[in-house]
Amino acid sequence: MNQDTAAALHPFDQATRLTEQGGRLAGQTSPAYANMVGPFGGVIAATLLRAVVQHPDRLGEPVALTANFAAPIADGGFEVLARAARTSRTTQHWTVELTQGGQVAATATAITAVRRQTWEATDRAFPQAPAMEGLRSLKKLPGLPKWVGCYDLRLVRGGIPPLPQHEPPQADSSETLLWVRDEPPRPLDFVSLASICDVFFPRSFIRRQRMAMAGTVSMTVYFHAGAAALAAQGERGLLAHARGQRFHGGFFDQSAEIWSPEGLLLATSHQVVYFKE
Amino acid sequence: MNQDTAAALHPFDQATRLTEQGGRLAGQTSPAYANMVGPFGGVIAATLLRAVVQHPDRLGEPVALTANFAAPIADGGFEVLARAARTSRTTQHWTVELTQGGQVAATATAITAVRRQTWEATDRAFPQAPAMEGLRSLKKLPGLPKWVGCYDLRLVRGGIPPLPQHEPPQADSSETLLWVRDEPPRPLDFVSLASICDVFFPRSFIRRQRMAMAGTVSMTVYFHAGAAALAAQGERGLLAHARGQRFHGGFFDQSAEIWSPEGLLLATSHQVVYFKE
Numbered sequence: 001m002n003q004d005t006a007a008a009l010h011p012f013d014q015a016t017r018l019t020e021q022g023g024r025l026a027g028q029t030s031p032a033y034a035n036m037v038g039p040f041g042g043v044i045a046a047t048l049l050r051a052v053v054q055h056p057d058r059l060g061e062p063v064a065l066t067a068n069f070a071a072p073i074a075d076g077g078f079e080v081l082a083r084a085a086r087t088s089r090t091t092q093h094w095t096v097e098l099t100q101g102g103q104v105a106a107t108a109t110a111i112t113a114v115r116r117q118t119w120e121a122t123d124r125a126f127p128q129a130p131a132m133e134g135l136r137s138l139k140k141l142p143g144l145p146k147w148v149g150c151y152d153l154r155l156v157r158g159g160i161p162p163l164p165q166h167e168p169p170q171a172d173s174s175e176t177l178l179w180v181r182d183e184p185p186r187p188l189d190f191v192s193l194a195s196i197c198d199v200f201f202p203r204s205f206i207r208r209q210r211m212a213m214a215g216t217v218s219m220t221v222y223f224h225a226g227a228a229a230l231a232a233q234g235e236r237g238l239l240a241h242a243r244g245q246r247f248h249g250g251f252f253d254q255s256a257e258i259w260s261p262e263g264l265l266l267a268t269s270h271q272v273v274y275f276k277e
Numbered sequence: 278m279n280q281d282t283a284a285a286l287h288p289f290d291q292a293t294r295l296t297e298q299g300g301r302l303a304g305q306t307s308p309a310y311a312n313m314v315g316p317f318g319g320v321i322a323a324t325l326l327r328a329v330v331q332h333p334d335r336l337g338e339p340v341a342l343t344a345n346f347a348a349p350i351a352d353g354g355f356e357v358l359a360r361a362a363r364t365s366r367t368t369q370h371w372t373v374e375l376t377q378g379g380q381v382a383a384t385a386t387a388i389t390a391v392r393r394q395t396w397e398a399t400d401r402a403f404p405q406a407p408a409m410e411g412l413r414s415l416k417k418l419p420g421l422p423k424w425v426g427c428y429d430l431r432l433v434r435g436g437i438p439p440l441p442q443h444e445p446p447q448a449d450s451s452e453t454l455l456w457v458r459d460e461p462p463r464p465l466d467f468v469s470l471a472s473i474c475d476v477f478f479p480r481s482f483i484r485r486q487r488m489a490m491a492g493t494v495s496m497t498v499y500f501h502a503g504a505a506a507l508a509a510q511g512e513r514g515l516l517a518h519a520r521g522q523r524f525h526g527g528f529f530d531q532s533a534e535i536w537s538p539e540g541l542l543l544a545t546s547h548q549v550v551y552f553k554e
Contacts, residue, residue, distance in 0.1 A: 063494065063528055063549060064345075064494065064495045064549045066343040066386060066495070066497065068341075068370055068386050068388065070362060070363035070370035071363050071365060085347060085374070085381040085384050086347035086348050086380065086381045086382070088348060091494070091551070093345055093347035093381070093384060095372065095374075095384055097362070097372075103363065104362040104363045104370070105363070107362050107370060107372055107386055108386075109343060109345050109384055109385075109386055109495070111345065111494055111495055111549070113494075113527070113528070113551075115526035115527050115528070116526065116527045117526065118524075118525070118526060118527050118552070118553075118554055119485070119524065119554055120523075120524050120525040120526070121449075121484065121523070121524045122522070122523045122524075123450075123451045123484070123520060123521050123522055123523070123524075124522040124523065172398075172400075173400070174400045207398065207400070208396070217340065217341065217368070217388055217390075218341045218343070218386070218388055218497075220343065220495075220497045220547060222528075222530045222547070222549045224522075224523040224525050224526075224528075224530070225525070226526060243400060244400050245399070245400055245401040245501075245534070245542065245545050246397075246398070246399045246400070246401065246501040246542045246545065247395075247396065247397050247398045247399075247400075248395070248397040248501050248502070249392035249393065249394065249395060249397070249501075249503060250390070250392055250393045250395050251340055251390070251392070251499075251501075253499045253501070253545050255532060255545075255547075257522070265522065265523045268522050268523065268530050268532070268547075270497060270499070270532075270545075270547050272340060272341045272388070272499045274368070274390075275395070276395075277395050277396055
């Protein structure tokens, strides 16, 4: 890919781009997806998944991804190595490592599989929400980390002042419901969906209604849709729902669901987050 | 450890025992924890965590574990290799691999950390349940996999006939609430808690009220208590709550919580499971 082609890429594809250099994959942090410190974790998780998805030996489609954030990632270049640890007839297990300056900064495991058509059901309830179009976007608000501008985020509930939200804040709740799509719009795929699973502000901010240091330590994504269902989603907004379950000893967890506007559960996602008071 | 000492171990500690052999750790499947095919997955996840916990370089206590079941594990010996991928002042990231006959059969990542005392809260609701003592145990029932006899499992709801359960079956529900402790009783620790996160029968059995092939592909455990809180739990029963969220294309997910009898949320756990119709 030459410079002109790279410049024509969507910012998300630029941020998660990996190019082969001597058997390893080379990546580069993107200023557009900068967080308070280092890059937005979602884009790193997505980059680790991209290393699997674009691997020539890859079998089937992503079913699960666990990304572990082992150290702060500095602005600049990094390397990614993805390895098929075991391949069966229909399923493949991957281990992935991101290194920077020769040190491991992130690890991941992923599972890809050839899906079969089976009986299906959704037991989680699709949340009620007003249409995305009627809600205020966070994208033009000042004072937020850079990466927030790479998404069109619209809060139904569970924000933190002065962010606009449709419903009044609830006391002692760590729940957030919001609409989200890439900004500028981009057709959904596994890699962008993985990143979207990390767009929630830390549950500690919401629960306590104040900001303090927090950072994801490990996140898991289970994909519940195939490539065709993601392609059918196109560039439309997704309904994203998250809550914390326990905050204790400097860590809390978050469980989340990502829904299509018609109520198709595209992904469930979980993470454990380090926080300070 | 000589033969006599090994024989005096609790069956769970025998099943998850790892002995050093030339820089690698050697383990052995246990007939007591046999599943339909191969060993009970919980005991394998626990063994992968034990490789981290007993590592001489280990820092702090387990915060997160993701175990991936890459291939069937045959009865007999296996090797485990745990490696600290990155260590900071308070947090450590681990990668673990289980091999059998030179091939990878399971992988894991784990995070350990020195926990600090912080503000705490539990947002997940503690489920109502009758006392464990008044419920019927599954442990003497015929026809169940061997590992079930290594736990005292008592169903409040969400079983499958002819298993005894306290509440009548609910149509189209994938929820299970049960009491569980090791059998014979054993003081709780991180390793046994990891295994307990996998004691639920597959959600597809419960949702459809019939059995068919199913196997966990990946499971994640977030630990929400330190060693002291687990020690305080002792040998008492734990209240375990699980449900599926989406069943699609040959896979479904499960989210679960493990509670102390007083309502302390000890662990939250998630898994993705392969199923056939």
